[in-house]
Amino acid sequence: MTAPATLDSSPESPAADGGRRSGTRLGLVGVAVAVVVALLLGFAGGLLTPRLTRPGDDSVEAGFARDMTAHHAQAVEMGMMAFQRGTDPEVRQIGGDIASGQQGEIGIMQTWLRGWGLDPTGSQPRMAWMPDGASLVKNGLMPGMATPQEMERLRAAQGREFDLLFLNMMINHHLGGIHMIDGVLDAGDESEVLRTAQIMKNTQQTDLTNLQNAKKRLGG
Amino acid sequence: MSISTPGGEQRRPTVVSTGKKPAAGRPASGAKAGSGKPTAARAGGGKGPRKPIAPVKVSQGRAKGPIILFVVVGLVAAGIIGFGAWAAFQGSKPWEERADAISGIVNYREKDPELVKGSNHQPGPIKYTVSPPVAGPHNQAWQNCMGDVYDAPIANEHAVHSLEHGAIWITYRPDLPADQVSKLAEKVRGNEKMLMSPFEGLDKPISLQAWGYQLKLDNADDSRIDEFVKTLRVNASIEGPTALCNQGITATGTTPRDDGVQMPTQ
Numbered sequence: 266m267t268a269p270a271t272l273d274s275s276p277e278s279p280a281a282d283g284g285r286r287s288g289t290r291l292g293l294v295g296v297a298v299a300v301v302v303a304l305l306l307g308f309a310g311g312l313l314t315p316r317l318t319r320p321g322d323d324s325v326e327a328g329f330a331r332d333m334t335a336h337h338a339q340a341v342e343m344g345m346m347a348f349q350r351g352t353d354p355e356v357r358q359i360g361g362d363i364a365s366g367q368q369g370e371i372g373i374m375q376t377w378l379r380g381w382g383l384d385p386t387g388s389q390p391r392m393a394w395m396p397d398g399a400s401l402v403k404n405g406l407m408p409g410m411a412t413p414q415e416m417e418r419l420r421a422a423q424g425r426e427f428d429l430l431f432l433n434m435m436i437n438h439h440l441g442g443i444h445m446i447d448g449v450l451d452a453g454d455e456s457e458v459l460r461t462a463q464i465m466k467n468t469q470q471t472d473l474t475n476l477q478n479a480k481k482r483l484g485g
Numbered sequence: 486m487s488i489s490t491p492g493g494e495q496r497r498p499t500v501v502s503t504g505k506k507p508a509a510g511r512p513a514s515g516a517k518a519g520s521g522k523p524t525a526a527r528a529g530g531g532k533g534p535r536k537p538i539a540p541v542k543v544s545q546g547r548a549k550g551p552i553i554l555f556v557v558v559g560l561v562a563a564g565i566i567g568f569g570a571w572a573a574f575q576g577s578k579p580w581e582e583r584a585d586a587i588s589g590i591v592n593y594r595e596k597d598p599e600l601v602k603g604s605n606h607q608p609g610p611i612k613y614t615v616s617p618p619v620a621g622p623h624n625q626a627w628q629n630c631m632g633d634v635y636d637a638p639i640a641n642e643h644a645v646h647s648l649e650h651g652a653i654w655i656t657y658r659p660d661l662p663a664d665q666v667s668k669l670a671e672k673v674r675g676n677e678k679m680l681m682s683p684f685e686g687l688d689k690p691i692s693l694q695a696w697g698y699q700l701k702l703d704n705a706d707d708s709r710i711d712e713f714v715k716t717l718r719v720n721a722s723i724e725g726p727t728a729l730c731n732q733g734i735t736a737t738g739t740t741p742r743d744d745g746v747q748m749p750t751q
Binding site: 302341 | 555559563569580632634671675676677714718726727730731
């Protein structure tokens with residue numbers, strides 16, 4: 266079987282070689298083009314992948330960054346008031362700590378949004394990124410947030426009354442905040458977001474202990 | 486035999502390997518391997534040459550198959566990546582471009598760059614050329630813009646400072662129907678970098694202000710309100726996303742308070 270095959274092909278080898286050579290050349294060009302196209306596609310894919318895989322406008326991460334910014338902003342407002350107007354030294358100290366710490370975290374979250382090419386304002390309702398989240402929003406306020414009336418009362422309060430009102434409001438605020446942080450820890454994918462959220466949770470849990478102890482100490 | 490040769494290089498190893506081991510992996514030789522015993526029986530009948538013919542046809546079909554496959558896959562890949570690129574770049578249009586695309590918006594950054602630049606603190610009442618004002622000098626205290634819904638007019642001198650910090654100031658003519666007012670209030674309440682107040686003498690029922698931008702509207706259901714807020718809230722700020730909206734004036738009244746941060750009497 267081997268012999269006839271060899272014999273058969275040898276008389277026609279010039280023609281066969283010619284066909285083979287042009288075929289080979291075509292094949293090489295084809296392979297080269299394919300390689301170049303593959304490299305270009307790979308390059309384009311590499312450029313685009315971060316853009317396409319980064320959190321989108323309706324993502325859990327973007328929702329968390331926007332909503333936690335608004336939530337934090339109110340804690341900053343209350344913390345600054347406690348820092349300025351608290352009577353008890355620990356209330357003033359905790360107020361300043363929370364205000365500066367959460368303002369810093371607002372900067373981190375806003376930087377994420379900018380890095381993801383997203384607006385600070387979303388198109389979704391508040392808390393829509395959390396399962397059943399939208400139902401937790403009351404009068405536009407996310408869990409733990411103080412109503413305009415409560416803020417008004419805090420602005421008007423003085424002395425020990427102010428201190429206790431602040432402690433109560435900040436305890437509620439942190440409880441709501443931790444609930445939202447748990448939401449992103451459950452549903453989020455971005456490692457940087459999860460890491461920061463975990464740090465936020467740790468901080469707020471420590472704060473909670475101290476706020477509750479201060480409340481007890483002040484007889485509230 | 487002449488038919489077998491155009492198969493070229495690709496086919497050759499098949500033939501050779503057929504000779505070496507009849508059970509080679511290729512489908513063509515596999516077919517042969519399957520018919521190995523009958524072939525051996527018919528070998529004398531000169532049917533040997535026919536065997537190479539089968540691989541030739543197969544390999545020709547194969548040669549086209551991968552090309553078509555690669556072209557299709559390539560086109561699909563290029564399409565996906567092209568669409569992704571288009572969508573990604575479309576979505577990340579700069580906010581300035583998106584702002585200019587909102588119909589009816591007035592861009593004072595272009596119309597009056599001097600006005601939009603000036604952000605000096607200046608005590609006492611200030612005269613503004615645009616009503617409601619969108620930029621310019623202002624009191625050192627800003628109006629609280631933590632989603633505050635004011636039920637009475639507020640001082641321009643404080644509100645302009647809030648705009649500088651990235652707030653959207655929604656103003657409405659006092660005769661705007663109550664249901665429309667509450668629709669507007671829903672967009673504001675609980676949202677920091679937002680504030681809202683009635684404004685006497687407005688030439689339209691509703692007017693939206695961001696630093697350097699204004700949009701006047703007839704109706705609270707207008708979809709351009711959300712567009713304006715999404716595009717310009719914080720983005721239009723010249724002091725960035727961490728400028729404060731709290732610690733501001735929470736009182737109403739159009740007379741500016743020069744004395745800075747509002748401190749309830751202790």
